[in-house]
Amino acid sequence: MKLRARAAPTREVRCLHCGADFAVAAQAMVLTCPACYKRVTVQDIVINTAQNMARVETCGRVVVRRGGKITAGVVQATVGVEVLGELYAGSVAAPVVHIGPRAVWRGDLVAARVIIEPGARVLSGRFRIQPAPPPPAASEETAA
Numbered sequence: 539m540k541l542r543a544r545a546a547p548t549r550e551v552r553c554l555h556c557g558a559d560f561a562v563a564a565q566a567m568v569l570t571c572p573a574c575y576k577r578v579t580v581q582d583i584v585i586n587t588a589q590n591m592a593r594v595e596t597c598g599r600v601v602v603r604r605g606g607k608i609t610a611g612v613v614q615a616t617v618g619v620e621v622l623g624e625l626y627a628g629s630v631a632a633p634v635v636h637i638g639p640r641a642v643w644r645g646d647l648v649a650a651r652v653i654i655e656p657g658a659r660v661l662s663g664r665f666r667i668q669p670a671p672p673p674p675a676a677s678e679e680t681a682a
């Protein structure tokens with residue numbers, strides 16, 4: 539079920555809600571998943587400053603630059619998470635997580651692969667390594 543690009547440059551993303559793969563315009567930022575009709579952010583989320591967000595969710599990557607600091611309840615990125623600054627989260631889920639040499643990390647993590655550079659500070663968190671992100675629930679039970 540993969541549609542190849544014709545004229546406009548596209549890239550493939552995976553819906554973080556339902557797991558469907560679909561192609562989007564290269565410059566797309568936010569759109570509606572063709573499979574589950576939920577709105578999803580497909581652009582990378584780059585944190586350069588101190589930010590407080592309940593949920594950081596994207597079908598791209600979450601990047602915390604050096605000097606950036608994110609405090610969040612949930613961080614979910616279907617491509618990966620890269621932390622060079624500080625990340626304080628309740629839970630993080632991504633296939634690949636890179637914690638840079640001077641990064642500060644606090645939060646539980648589910649990932650297929652974690653790279654922790656020497657000099658990174660992991661303050662706390664339970665890291666669970668599993669081959670793929672948890673499959674989306676078959677039946678949607680959304681509270682409220």
Ligand SMILES: [Zn+2]
Binds near residue numbers: 576
């Ligand atoms: Zn979807």
